[in-house]
Amino acid sequence: MIQTSRLSVEIGAHEILRGLDLQLPPGRITGLVGESGSGKSMAALAIMGLLPEGMRAEGRVDLDGRNLLDLPERELCRIRGKRIGMIFQEPMTALNPLMTIGDQVAEVLRIHQGLDRKTALERARDRLDRVGLAAPRFPLTLYPHELSGGQRQRVAIALAIALRPDLLIADEPTTALDVTTQARILDLLKGLVRDEGMALLLITHDLAVVAGIADRVTVMQQGRIVEEGPTETVFREQAHPYTRALFAASTHQPRLVLPTAQPRPLLQVEGAARAYPLPRRGLAAPRETLRAVDGVSFRIDAGESVGLVGESGCGKSTLTRAILGLDPLQGGRILLDGQEIRTGRAMAPELRARMQAVFQDPFGSFDPRWRVEQLVAEPFHLTGLPRDWREQVAEALYEVGIAGDAMRRHIHEFSGGQRQRIAIARALIIRPRLIVLDEAVSALDVRVRAQVLDLLARLRVSHGLSYLFISHDLSVVRRITDRVLVMEKGRIVEAGPTHQVLGQPQHPYTQSLLAATPRIPAAWQAHVPVDGLALAPPAP
Amino acid sequence: MRWSLILGALLSGLALVAALVSFLWTPADVTQLAIAQKLLPPSGQHWLGTDHFGRDMLSMIMVGARTSIAVALVAVGIGMGLGVPLGLLAAARSGGWIDEAVMRGNDLVFAFPSLVIAILITAALGPSALNAIIAIGIFNIPVFARVTRGAALPIWTLDYIRAAQVAGKGASRISVQHILPNIANLLIVQGTIQFSLGILAEAGLSYVGLGAQPPTPSWGRMLAEAQTMVALAPHVAIIPGLAIVVTVLGLNLLGDGLRDALDPRLRRSP
Numbered sequence: 001m002i003q004t005s006r007l008s009v010e011i012g013a014h015e016i017l018r019g020l021d022l023q024l025p026p027g028r029i030t031g032l033v034g035e036s037g038s039g040k041s042m043a044a045l046a047i048m049g050l051l052p053e054g055m056r057a058e059g060r061v062d063l064d065g066r067n068l069l070d071l072p073e074r075e076l077c078r079i080r081g082k083r084i085g086m087i088f089q090e091p092m093t094a095l096n097p098l099m100t101i102g103d104q105v106a107e108v109l110r111i112h113q114g115l116d117r118k119t120a121l122e123r124a125r126d127r128l129d130r131v132g133l134a135a136p137r138f139p140l141t142l143y144p145h146e147l148s149g150g151q152r153q154r155v156a157i158a159l160a161i162a163l164r165p166d167l168l169i170a171d172e173p174t175t176a177l178d179v180t181t182q183a184r185i186l187d188l189l190k191g192l193v194r195d196e197g198m199a200l201l202l203i204t205h206d207l208a209v210v211a212g213i214a215d216r217v218t219v220m221q222q223g224r225i226v227e228e229g230p231t232e233t234v235f236r237e238q239a240h241p242y243t244r245a246l247f248a249a250s251t252h253q254p255r256l257v258l259p260t261a262q263p264r265p266l267l268q269v270e271g272a273a274r275a276y277p278l279p280r281r282g283l284a285a286p287r288e289t290l291r292a293v294d295g296v297s298f299r300i301d302a303g304e305s306v307g308l309v310g311e312s313g314c315g316k317s318t319l320t321r322a323i324l325g326l327d328p329l330q331g332g333r334i335l336l337d338g339q340e341i342r343t344g345r346a347m348a349p350e351l352r353a354r355m356q357a358v359f360q361d362p363f364g365s366f367d368p369r370w371r372v373e374q375l376v377a378e379p380f381h382l383t384g385l386p387r388d389w390r391e392q393v394a395e396a397l398y399e400v401g402i403a404g405d406a407m408r409r410h411i412h413e414f415s416g417g418q419r420q421r422i423a424i425a426r427a428l429i430i431r432p433r434l435i436v437l438d439e440a441v442s443a444l445d446v447r448v449r450a451q452v453l454d455l456l457a458r459l460r461v462s463h464g465l466s467y468l469f470i471s472h473d474l475s476v477v478r479r480i481t482d483r484v485l486v487m488e489k490g491r492i493v494e495a496g497p498t499h500q501v502l503g504q505p506q507h508p509y510t511q512s513l514l515a516a517t518p519r520i521p522a523a524w525q526a527h528v529p530v531d532g533l534a535l536a537p538p539a540p
Numbered sequence: 541m542r543w544s545l546i547l548g549a550l551l552s553g554l555a556l557v558a559a560l561v562s563f564l565w566t567p568a569d570v571t572q573l574a575i576a577q578k579l580l581p582p583s584g585q586h587w588l589g590t591d592h593f594g595r596d597m598l599s600m601i602m603v604g605a606r607t608s609i610a611v612a613l614v615a616v617g618i619g620m621g622l623g624v625p626l627g628l629l630a631a632a633r634s635g636g637w638i639d640e641a642v643m644r645g646n647d648l649v650f651a652f653p654s655l656v657i658a659i660l661i662t663a664a665l666g667p668s669a670l671n672a673i674i675a676i677g678i679f680n681i682p683v684f685a686r687v688t689r690g691a692a693l694p695i696w697t698l699d700y701i702r703a704a705q706v707a708g709k710g711a712s713r714i715s716v717q718h719i720l721p722n723i724a725n726l727l728i729v730q731g732t733i734q735f736s737l738g739i740l741a742e743a744g745l746s747y748v749g750l751g752a753q754p755p756t757p758s759w760g761r762m763l764a765e766a767q768t769m770v771a772l773a774p775h776v777a778i779i780p781g782l783a784i785v786v787t788v789l790g791l792n793l794l795g796d797g798l799r800d801a802l803d804p805r806l807r808r809s810p
Contacts, residue, residue: 326705349708357706359699367700369721379707426703 006059017223024199031214032203035445039223049076085160089172091152095144102140108162127158150181171203178311183516208518235524252450254457263301271332272296292318294490305467307477310487353382356427360439362419366411373407379430396425417448434466545797551790559605568596579773604757612738619680627688632711646682654679662750669752672745691723725802736791
């Protein structure tokens, strides 16, 4: 059994982890939950002895009665991989793109067990079979780029468990994956723990994931453990105020907004189609095309909030780019207020100004060299810069709850949640009718996400906005949309009022999406009145 | 590595200061011949000695720095002025025929050795400092076009570019307002390196007689004229050679230092 006692990590005089006690018994799954900056990933790195330079760890990490913190690097190398395995969030960068998957798994076996190449490859085959990449379909000679994200994550798992380690550390292993892929990977991890008697330390920000899989759960805040216990007990009792705040935020329901009584169409998508040519499979093979968007039709009424859900590759990004007038369609048309959306200069600025967007990545959405006032004022390009633009920027920032001194600052001085608020201010500045929210809250922590969802609901009322809310996260779509469209392979397979589609799904794809979505059992959700919820008071 | 920035700035600053001071004052007149005093070794009166016409070497080096820096600077200016817009255009239309045309045109220029083209140009237009500038400038264009395109392409995929497009901005406006400021650091670094290559190229062209013509002093031609006299008076060859080496080394160090200081991808956390 591996355990840490009074594990602390410091950088200079700054403490990142304080007195961490973790028990990781074999055959058990321990969930480590916390928001970004809580130190949960740092705990994993400290156990592995992989802390970034300049950080010092104190306390004990015991494996077979030896303190790993005292071991020299050479000894640690022998333990890493062999006794402790680790998988990371990003399956796209965790594998060497120039090595076949067989060689990558075999390499671990050759280094640690001194096997010859042939035996190592046989064992690699066995391990890849175990993680669900079975023989005829997934030969050892495949390269990482020939696999999907979920399949790559399986290879990463095969690498981590190749030597049957005592402990597997999984740092947000499914955050970058679609829900159905996530469900399969979680099942795989669960089975591995059961069959191989490993300990699993599952690090995640997603309470619902932990609820479905972990035996025990540890909640971290600012480098400390605030609560620890069997999963069900922690979920039912929510003894610590921070735990309570996390739970409340993850199920937080923003205010309800009633759609207007007389519907007036704002956005009409009519038979939209776009295809991409695929690379030829052989020299003589005919060139195939991918129908990314294949005859999609729907409409959004003024004042309505519509969700568009689907997994990666379903065509929602292509559709979004067409709606925003960034890419042309090959068939069908899209109307905004009855006028056709076109790309570039072919679309009148007055029409373009009726629509704005908020993107997923709070870090890539802003030019790092511009000041906040310039960034927020950028959409004025469509309407002409008014004389009082500074006042209008200040007003928009005030509406999203950003202090006025932000105007002269650069974007790197703001947190992820603040950046997303600034992105919303930028979208609001020219008073559009429609805001396209492309995974706009996916990268945010649960409490920040709840605040931003509240903000969106409030702005919808005060500005009479319509939203097209694009997301892969059904639990968020459920809370903020009136109607939902489910997209699969370029087509809309189901559409209707959100509560109806997500309550009684008719299409098998919707049903599989819902079944795969992790959720906290209803019986566990204590109805304690929440006072510790650190939501910002709504601006008047 | 801060020291490379400081050392590079000091070494390349030496040539710049020499060139600037030469406008106001030189130890002796470089057009004044004094055959009686030819090939004197360095002394109190002539710090770096005299050449085969008895001219003061220090004065020659100072005025020669003027030529080298002017030629390299204007050549880099031509390369940046044409190459950067071409690169921005290619990146904005990446995958399209404009991109294809610009990049294949680049390959075409790259395919010829620069000296051969320089000889071609000077054969057509006659040797002069101006034609050396044109020849070196042409070879800077594809370098800047390539660096610009390569740096701009990843920025085009970022969300803030999408936000600018949603704000109705066209490709040229986005290139100037968003792309250019974000790749400026790379261009400055490349500019420093091209500047040092320009000085080297000018020296090379002058050495073979295709650069600045007499009586304008030039480091390359000083080397060429000295080569028959190396055995008699080694300093006439060593001193202009050293001037070239020190300046080019300084500029390269400066470029490396700037790259480390300006490029956040190479910046290590303290």
